[in-house]
Each structure stands twice: as C-alpha cells, then as structure tokens.
Amino acid sequence: MVPLILFIAIILFCFYYFTRSKKLVLPADSVSINASELEKNVLFYSRLSPEEKKHFEEDVLDFLQRIKITPVNTTITDTDRLLIAAGAVIPIFYFPDWKYYNLKEVLVYNDTFNHSFESAGNNSRDIMGMVGSGYMEGKMLLSKPSLEQGFGNKTDKNNTVIHEFVHLLDKSDGDTDGIPELLLDKQFILPWVDMIHQETKKIVEGRSDIDPYAYTNQAEFFAVVSEYFFERPDLLKSKHPKLYGILHEMFRTPN
Numbered sequence: 001m002v003p004l005i006l007f008i009a010i011i012l013f014c015f016y017y018f019t020r021s022k023k024l025v026l027p028a029d030s031v032s033i034n035a036s037e038l039e040k041n042v043l044f045y046s047r048l049s050p051e052e053k054k055h056f057e058e059d060v061l062d063f064l065q066r067i068k069i070t071p072v073n074t075t076i077t078d079t080d081r082l083l084i085a086a087g088a089v090i091p092i093f094y095f096p097d098w099k100y101y102n103l104k105e106v107l108v109y110n111d112t113f114n115h116s117f118e119s120a121g122n123n124s125r126d127i128m129g130m131v132g133s134g135y136m137e138g139k140m141l142l143s144k145p146s147l148e149q150g151f152g153n154k155t156d157k158n159n160t161v162i163h164e165f166v167h168l169l170d171k172s173d174g175d176t177d178g179i180p181e182l183l184l185d186k187q188f189i190l191p192w193v194d195m196i197h198q199e200t201k202k203i204v205e206g207r208s209d210i211d212p213y214a215y216t217n218q219a220e221f222f223a224v225v226s227e228y229f230f231e232r233p234d235l236l237k238s239k240h241p242k243l244y245g246i247l248h249e250m251f252r253t254p255n
C-alpha cells in the first residue's frame with residue numbers, strides 16, 4: 001500500500017511541477033504583443049477587422065516564439081522585434097498554416113552592411129537586408145535603420161522587412177526567381193511573367209513610379225512591387241491596376 005501511495009504522490013508532484021514550470025518558462029525572445037504599437041506603425045494591421053487583428057497578433061506571437069532575433073553590435077527593442085514579426089506575417093497572412101520553415105534566425109545589424117556582413121569600416125556596405133544562403137542558410141540579415149524607416153515612413157513604397165520575407169516566400173519552391181510557384185496558380189504564371197516584362201520596360205523608359213531596383217531581376221521585381229502593394233495599396237491600385245490585380249490574387253487579399 002505504501003509504495004502505491006508513494007507512486008501516486010510522485011505522479012501528482014511531477015504533474016504539478018511540469019505544468020507549473022511550463023507556465024513560468026517563456027522563450028528567450030518572448031514579448032507581449034503591443035497592439036497599439038501595431039496600430040501606430042503597421043498600416044496592414046490597422047486596416048484589418050477586429051477578428052483579423054486577433055489572428056494577426058497570434059501569428060506575430062507564433063513567429064516570435066519560433067524564430068530567434070539576434071542584435072549584432074546593436075540593441076533592439078520589443079517594438080523592433082514586433083515590427084520584424086509583423087513584416088514576416090504580412091505577406092503570408094492569408095495563407096492559413098503557412099510557416100517560414102526555411103528560417104531559423106534574424107540578425108539585426110546596427111547599420112547597412114556589405115557582402116562580408118560587415119556593418120562598420122569604409123568598404124562599400126549598402127545592403128539593407130538579405131536572405132542568407134550557403135553557410136548563412138536559414139538566416140535573414142536586416143539593418144536596424146531600414147527596419148525603422150520601413151515602418152516609420154508612411155508615404156514611401158519601401159519596406160525592407162517585407163521585401164526580405166517576400167524573397168523567403170519566393171525561395172520556398174526551391175528558387176528565388178520572382179515566380180512564387182506555391183502562391184501562383186499555374187494559370188497565372190504566364191500573365192505574371194508577361195507583367196514583369198511590361199512593367200520593367202516602363203521602368204527602363206522612365207515611365208514608372210516603381211523603384212528602379214525592381215529592374216535588377218525578376219526576384220527583385222517581385223519583392224519591390226510586393227513592398228509597394230503592402231505599403232501603398234491604394235496608390236498601386238490606381239497607378240497599376242493590372243499589377244495590383246495579380247498581386248491581390250497571389251497574396252489572396254480580400255479586397
């Protein structure tokens with residue numbers, strides 16, 4: 001009898017200890033979701049319905065619990081972490097259960113950096129963000145100023161965080177080629193490639209308000225116009241209705 005009581009006591013203790021410790025242990029990068037910061041800084045979030053906002057906050061929390069965010073020679077605030085997670089959630093918000101399985105860590109540099117990941121010194125260091133490959137596979141690099149400017153400036157069409165996460169989305173089919181096959185029904189692939197050619201022609205001829213960096217290649221085109229789509233949707237819709245229409249199909253946005 002005594003061993004049985006002892007056995008039950010051990011089980012109860014283990015159960016208590018396990019559930020108790022589970023509540024106390026929080027992930028290192030855990031932050032509480034500050035809805036007013038999202039409302040203030042993230043246009044996409046501010047336009048969502050109350051139910052969608054709740055869903056967005058859950059996605060942000062899930063991202064912060066799964067992905068490590070590491071400052072490099074700098075410090076970052078909870079708002080910085082929140083904005084990185086918001087930039088990650090925006091492109092995939094209408095894809096239920098989508099996760100960035102190809103990402104483990106986001107490194108935040110104090111300034112723009114070069115291809116050797118140096119953010120100090122006199123070498124050319126004009127990179128604002130980058131998706132790592134090779135030995136940097138699974139990592140994303142962001143510069144802190146571009147993170148702050150991306151969400152802080154409400155009248156430009158740029159957001160480096162969204163740009164880099166769109167590259168990751170593009171990469172999920174194996175190629176960062178500007179043709180996100182997982183997002184795009186086969187019927188839209190040819191019209192999309194055709195659209196890229198038409199719009200880059202206008203950029204080259206100086207007849208477009210799309211950032212000329214989009215002309216670099218198809219992958220950059222996709223990332224740049226996606227920034228425009230999420231940062232200034234109304235402007236894109238009025239200036240480039242066809243481009244807006246195809247991005248709306250791709251990202252499955254409701255309106």
Ligand SMILES: [Zn+2]
Binds near residue numbers: 163167219220223
């Ligand atoms: Zn890019």
